[in-house]
Amino acid sequence: MCGIAGVFNVANAQNLVANILFSIQHRGQESCGISVRTESGNVLTYKGMGLVKHVLLPQILEKYSGKIAIGHVRYPTAGKSNVVNSQPHSIELAEGAHMSVCSNGDIINYSELRNELETEHGFTFKSDNDGELIGRLIAFHHVVHKKPIAEAIFETQQQLKGAFSTVLIYRDTMYGFRDPHAFRPFSIGHISWDGEGEMPSEGTVFASESCAFGIVGARHVRDLEPGEIVKLEKSKPMSVVKISPKKRQHCVFELIYFSRPDSELFDEYVYDVRNKIGATLARMDNDIPAGDDLVVISVPDSSNFVALGYAEEKKVRFDMGLLRNHYVGRTFTRPDQAQRDEGVRQKFNPLPGFFKGKRVILVDDSIVRGTTLKKIVSMVRGAGAKEIHVRIGSPRVIGSCYYGIDTPTSNELIAAQKSLEEITAYLKADSLKYTPVDAFQSILKHFNRYCFACFNLDYIYQPADFSIPTKRVN
Ligand code: SF4
Missing domain, CATH: 3.60.20.10 (Aminohydrolase, N-terminal nucleophile (Ntn) domain)
Structure with a gap:
């Protein structure tokens, strides 16, 4: 990108x-x-x-x-x-x-x-x-x-x-x-x-x-x-x-993560799509009992609007429990894992006292390798949260991108390698839900104009060495 x-x-x-x-x-x-x-x-x-x-x-x-x-x-x-x-x-x-x-x-x-x-x-x-x-x-x-x-x-x-x-x-x-x-x-x-x-x-x-x-x-x-x-x-x-x-192949990841929420692209307002993703996720989510100790927080900034949409739909309090240092750039775009890990530690910090005794619905835009989110879950748990329910705005990322986004090979994509239960265990979360591809598509004005290849492996062009991920788990 x-x-x-x-x-x-x-x-x-x-x-x-x-x-x-x-x-x-x-x-x-x-x-x-x-x-x-x-x-x-x-x-x-x-x-x-x-x-x-x-x-x-x-x-x-x-x-x-x-x-x-x-x-x-x-x-x-x-x-x-x-x-x-x-x-x-x-x-x-x-x-x-x-x-x-x-x-x-x-x-x-x-x-x-x-x-x-x-x-x-x-x-x-x-x-x-x-x-x-x-x-x-x-x-x-x-x-x-x-x-x-x-x-x-x-x-x-x-x-x-x-x-x-x-x-x-x-x-x-x-x-x-x-x-x-x-x-x-x-x-x-x-x-x-x-x-x-x-x-x-x-x-x-x-x-x-x-x-x-x-x-x-x-x-x-x-x-x-x-x-x-x-x-x-x-x-x-x-x-x-x-x-x-x-055939149009707009990158749907631009709407989920890359583009700024104040941009308008592919005939959509980015913030509006993110908001609708959150509301859609919330409507599919009936397992978490309501209560005053329940709070929705985002992994700032790209999931802010998803979390807001979720909280509004669910009528649960939305708050900024994690603070982001804006002088640290996007960790995803850093070239190696050591730099990404260092970036996560520098980038996010929990509000002191905020999480103690709370049940947290932690909303993120996507999971690629899972390493960043694992650190964030551990940070929130360490800050006193008694339950952490992870909700993801995107579908499961199971394939690499060949059209301008530096996603790793499928060996490193956690959703191509592990089942939902295994990812939940890896993150040490109490529960985990993604937005399914069809639910995501129902949000978009023109769903058939998009590339969803990293979610459904339907690539319009494949590199010469392409093969379907061997350990794909549905
Ligand atoms: S494969 Fe994924 S990241 Fe790449 S263009 Fe398609 S939707 Fe975007």
């Missing part, structure tokens, strides 16, 4: 891009970068390891000034964790010009396409990142087959299998395009810019999530259609180059 941003026709676009990236920092905390088309006509790129506030400093942004800019925040799903793999990627073209590209997603046929470019066409890669592959394929169609950039994008779009929400700067033009299944979110906004010393202008804003628009004073216009390519040119309204959709 990563986040992308683009701003077109706004003075000091780099500042707005940095603000958008800051607002979608939850989508990637490992590295970030920007590319800016300067007044002199160059496209300059600056990137580094770390958070937006540490990399895109005001003195840097001052030097990278222009009206057209794109940017990226990365968390690694494929490829090493280093600055070479950070985005945007600057791609040279034959006529001396170059373009800059950044993308969110994962390409299933990455190795095959890269191999073809390297061995048959003499291309050289700097990184092992799929954003660079997208850029080099476009360069291939543009330079070797003499296709205009828009057509080169279309040809590339047809070759790629997987997820990609992508922005690109070429000369004084910006493109935004999305894979034909629309796995990852991609929103378009409009901004009226008052000038700040320059002529007022009307600009266009791209962002992975619509929550960014309010933050930069833009208005959410719409989302890119599956397979859509849009083009932004000076003094012209945004034009649609082409739309080549296939």
Whole structure:
């Protein structure tokens, strides 16, 4: 998972891009970068390891000034964790010009396409990142087959299998395009810019999530259609180059966990879906007797709205028993287990005295490996809870993701390896319930537009080495 941003026709676009990236920092905390088309006509790129506030400093942004800019925040799903793999990627073209590209997603046929470019066409890669592959394929169609950039994008779009929400700067033009299944979110906004010393202008804003628009004073216009390519040119309204959709496969995990609750995506309000998940879980849950000692708490922040929905439906007190340190990032997106464990200890702390003698309904959004939740259950028990009933907003995660989320192999997915009773015992919880796939689907406006593959193994594309998890337990 990563986040992308683009701003077109706004003075000091780099500042707005940095603000958008800051607002979608939850989508990637490992590295970030920007590319800016300067007044002199160059496209300059600056990137580094770390958070937006540490990399895109005001003195840097001052030097990278222009009206057209794109940017990226990365968390690694494929490829090493280093600055070479950070985005945007600057791609040279034959006529001396170059373009800059950044993308969110994962390409299933990455190795095959890269191999073809390297061995048959003499291309050289700097990184092992799929954003660079997208850029080099476009360069291939543009330079070797003499296709205009828009057509080169279309040809590339047809070759790629997987997820990609992508922005690109070429000369004084910006493109935004999305894979034909629309796995990852991609929103378009409009901004009226008052000038700040320059002529007022009307600009266009791209962002992975619509929550960014309010933050930069833009208005959410719409989302890119599956397979859509849009083009932004000076003094012209945004034009649609082409739309080549296939069966929609929006990632349902975006609604459960990844996206911010103040975003609107896939024709849903994220907070509203989470609220409904909680209410649905509560309606299925008739085993816990009511009482003044019963309290619903969330594992903050992504399960807050699920817990709230549960508590409202059940008419049980909702409270914030666990405090989250907001200076600790998302533990799920950390590259190794030791860092994730350390992150959990730093991140959550029980309120002193709060849990003593209480029966707790502990609501979390999902369980992947189970290691984080086990620590939280132990923390809540240690703080005095007499019963802990774990309720999970998602269905059971039984398969890996190949479309941009770094879920581990099925050997590490607890629900692919253990039965419900075994997971309950592992967590040391008094009871455990998940939201079943069909109940989850009944919440969504268009359930058949979603990918549920990590819950039901119904993958639209599978990698060459894919096999059904051997120890799958229903
Ligand atoms: S497999 Fe799961 S995480 Fe990956 S795109 Fe599908 S729903 Fe999202």
